[in-house]
Amino acid sequence: MVMNARKDRLKSLFAGEAPEEAANAVPTPISDAGVKRTPSAAVRAMGLSLGSLSQEAEEARRLRETLAAGEQVVELDPKLIERSPFADRLSDGAINDPEFQALKQSMWESGQQVPVLVRPHADPAKAAAGVYQLAYGHRRVQAAREIGQPVRAVVRSLDDTALVMAQGKENAERRDLSFIERAFFAKLLLDHGFDRATAMAALSVHKSEMSRLIQVAEAVPPQVVRAIGPAPKVGRPRWLALGELLEKDSDGLAESELAAPDFLEADSDTRFQRLFDRLQASAKGRGAAARDAKTVTIATPSGSPIAELARAGRAVRLTIPESAGKGFADYLASRLPELHAAFQESGGEK
Secondary structure (H helix, E strand, O other): OOOHHHHHHHHHHHHHOOHHHOOOOOOOOOOOOOOOOOOOOHHHHHHHHHHHHHHHHHHHHHHHHHHHHOEEEEOHHHHHHOOOOOOOOEEEEEEOOHHHHHHHHHHHHHHHOEEEEEEEEHHHHHHHOOOEEEEEEEHHHHHHHHHHHOEEEEOOOOOOHHHHHHHHHHHHHHHOOOOOHHHHHEEEEEEEHOOHHHHHHHHOOOOOHHHHHHHHHHHHHHHHHHHHOOOOOHHHHHHHHHHHHHOOOOOOOHHHHHHOOOHHHHHHHHHHHHHHHHHHHHHHHHHHHHHEEEEEEEEEEOOOOEEEEEEEEEEEEEEEEEHHHHHHHHHHHHHHHHHHHHHHHHOOOO
């Protein structure tokens, strides 16, 4: 019954009928008396089913638009399709994409409903060998590659600008890129020589939002972003906060955390939180130590400061300012063994 209803709904979409009619139909009211309430789990399952149906309806609409435009859908070997030269995702197959297996299963059972968009490869030699570059649909291509089926695609002759515009339009309609993915896509476009107007149009953002995206992309090193992944639950404020913590990470804690087994096994949002929490705890510890430190200024007989001695718990730090004289710090360091020996001869603690 569910499959028939789904097929009827998709059939109405291809026929151009309004799919809302069935959804807006008003059922005959019945009395609540003696009726057992639907369990919340069933309600949630129903919501998931309706969400899946809505996604399929959207895919059918887009396929109908492609056919109406008179574009020919061809079948290509997924091994001959390379990703877009302007990567906009931090996921690859099931890596950093918890919904990929569901897509793969759907394509295995029902086939690929919506074609991807490709262009002949920008490298003439590869183009002559029948290799293509993807504008959008890399998840579908990867799923087809893994299950061993051809990819249904529309082939267009696109220059780089047209390719990123098509790529950005697809992402804007699907709304499934995380904030950090959008930020790095924006920076990537600028780094490849696209002007801001083109990048803004590709991302469907205004000037101020574009500035915010670039600000985050410049605040967090690419290797850290790639290690964390898309982190879909993390927005601009926390990415900026992480960038500030990374600037203060003089002990290499980030590098250590990124290589930790528990970090590598966690999902993307958890990886972000693990790194953030570790750096934040370290920063708070340094702040507390700085507040507790007792600093003494050492000066010449004339009152000119030549050093600062800071005590924090059992640690002592000696700081030599440049005003003490060029080379004074090196001179003092060279005399430390002699001073230490004299200290011990005078009865000081060992």
